[in-house]
Amino acid sequence: MRAMRLHAAGRPLALDEVPPPEPGPGEVRIRVGACGVCRTDLHLVEGDLPLRRSPLIPGHQIVGVVDALGPGVKAPEAGVRVGVAWLRHACGACDLCRRGLENLCPDATFNGWSEDGGYAEFAVAPADFIYPLPPGLTDIQAAPLLCAGIIGYRSLRLAGVQPGDTVGLFGFGASAHLALQVALHWGCRVFAFSRGQAHRQLALALGAAWAGSGDPPAPLDAAVTFAPAGAVIPQALACMRPGATLAVNAIHLDVVPAMDYGLLYRERAVRSVCNATRRDGEEFLRLAAEIPIHAETEVLPLEEANEALRRVRDGTVHGAAVLVP
Numbered sequence: 217m218r219a220m221r222l223h224a225a226g227r228p229l230a231l232d233e234v235p236p237p238e239p240g241p242g243e244v245r246i247r248v249g250a251c252g253v254c255r256t257d258l259h260l261v262e263g264d265l266p267l268r269r270s271p272l273i274p275g276h277q278i279v280g281v282v283d284a285l286g287p288g289v290k291a292p293e294a295g296v297r298v299g300v301a302w303l304r305h306a307c308g309a310c311d312l313c314r315r316g317l318e319n320l321c322p323d324a325t326f327n328g329w330s331e332d333g334g335y336a337e338f339a340v341a342p343a344d345f346i347y348p349l350p351p352g353l354t355d356i357q358a359a360p361l362l363c364a365g366i367i368g369y370r371s372l373r374l375a376g377v378q379p380g381d382t383v384g385l386f387g388f389g390a391s392a393h394l395a396l397q398v399a400l401h402w403g404c405r406v407f408a409f410s411r412g413q414a415h416r417q418l419a420l421a422l423g424a425a426w427a428g429s430g431d432p433p434a435p436l437d438a439a440v441t442f443a444p445a446g447a448v449i450p451q452a453l454a455c456m457r458p459g460a461t462l463a464v465n466a467i468h469l470d471v472v473p474a475m476d477y478g479l480l481y482r483e484r485a486v487r488s489v490c491n492a493t494r495r496d497g498e499e500f501l502r503l504a505a506e507i508p509i510h511a512e513t514e515v516l517p518l519e520e521a522n523e524a525l526r527r528v529r530d531g532t533v534h535g536a537a538v539l540v541p
């Protein structure tokens with residue numbers, strides 16, 4: 217099969233011809249129809265996250281059809297379309313897993329990081345950690361939901377968003393444009409913060425009440441940052457009402473700058489968002505079908521993964537980038 221593989225951080229992905237993976241016990245093999253491109257993939261390529269294996273096939277927003285079952289797998293059957301997300305496996309037995317926090321399991325593994333992912337024609341994943349997909353969505357439409365969508369949903373939840381709230385989204389890329397649709401569905405008013413003109417236009421077109429980079433027209437009841445820069449944290453706090461929570465959706469951030477305690481005082485809270493649970497995935501995918509969420513996508517052939525990553529880095533993707541083998 218063809219696969220785009222990372223041989224060393226800081227180098228572009230190489231188009232390699234490799235044998236298709238065989239599903240091990242408890243795993244299924246998927247013929248990949250589409251794979252979303254996430255900023256986390258860029259962090260791996262640029263060396264912000266340490267490589268766990270090399271060479272590595274990145275990609276953790278995989279949509280495809282099950283085409284082979286490993287030993288012991290009863291479901292899903294071959295031919296069923298499924299989605300694969302970031303969390304590949306969690307132990308299920310540790311204190312965090314038993315508290316419903318499998319996203320924080322110390323033994324958790326991740327698709328396209330701990331094991332090969334979906335920048336390829338085939339991928340394997342544990343059958344217990346894949347998702348059935350709503351029939352109405354195309355492969356390309358479904359792919360960005362699997363990380364950008366799920367993690368955006370978890371971020372809104374951790375920010376304590378309530379129906380009718382005024383919600384701030386800082387940085388407007390793949391994840392924010394999906395979170396915006398969830399927040400609107402909950403009857404919220406959404407303010408989108410971005411310096412990019414194209415991103416602001418997209419936010420307004422999708423229903424944001426305001427888009428800009430300065431002071432918003434009203435204080436925020438909840439906010440999520442999507443930008444991979446610590447400087448956005450004090451900027452966001454300065455826009456938030458007392459008692460509001462800021463969820464920081466970033467797997468990698470440079471430095472959180474020193475800030476005046478007055479930005480945090482009056483019970484404002486800051487919390488990070490780390491991975492997502494299967495429950496987040498199931499809830500969000502159900503919600504996505506119900507709303508229904510429409511992902512804005514730019515589709516590139518698998519071989520152009522490096523170009524897709526460059527555009528994620530430059531912030532020039534309209535919505536989410538999706539690779540098609």
Ligand SMILES: [Zn+2]
Pocket residue numbers: 306307308309310311312313318321322323324
């Ligand atoms: Zn665990």
Ligand SMILES: [Zn+2]
Pocket residue numbers: 254255256257276302363364
């Ligand atoms: Zn991701």
